[in-house]
Amino acid sequence: MLAAKGLGYDSCPIDGFDFEAVAELIRLPEDHVIAIFVAIGKCIKEPCPRGGKLDSPEVIIQNKFGNNMI
Numbered sequence: 001m002l003a004a005k006g007l008g009y010d011s012c013p014i015d016g017f018d019f020e021a022v023a024e025l026i027r028l029p030e031d032h033v034i035a036i037f038v039a040i041g042k043c044i045k046e047p048c049p050r051g052g053k054l055d056s057p058e059v060i061i062q063n064k065f066g067n068n069m070i
Helices: 002-006 017-025
Strands: 010-014 037-041
Touching: 002 010
Parallel strands: none
Antiparallel strands: 010 037
16 A cells, blocks of 8 residues: 555555455465455545544443443
């Protein structure tokens, strides 16, 4: 991604897709693994602003299991 930026391109990592389906689609050899995709191109507009960060207690739960959470 840094190399792409150095060449004047923008990039974005992509995750959360069906790795096995993509591997089959591109006929990935058995001894290879897809870890992540990176989209590389030129932005046509500024990205939307990211939301604010949540406070730690809103996203971290400690020492609890089961239905008694929060």
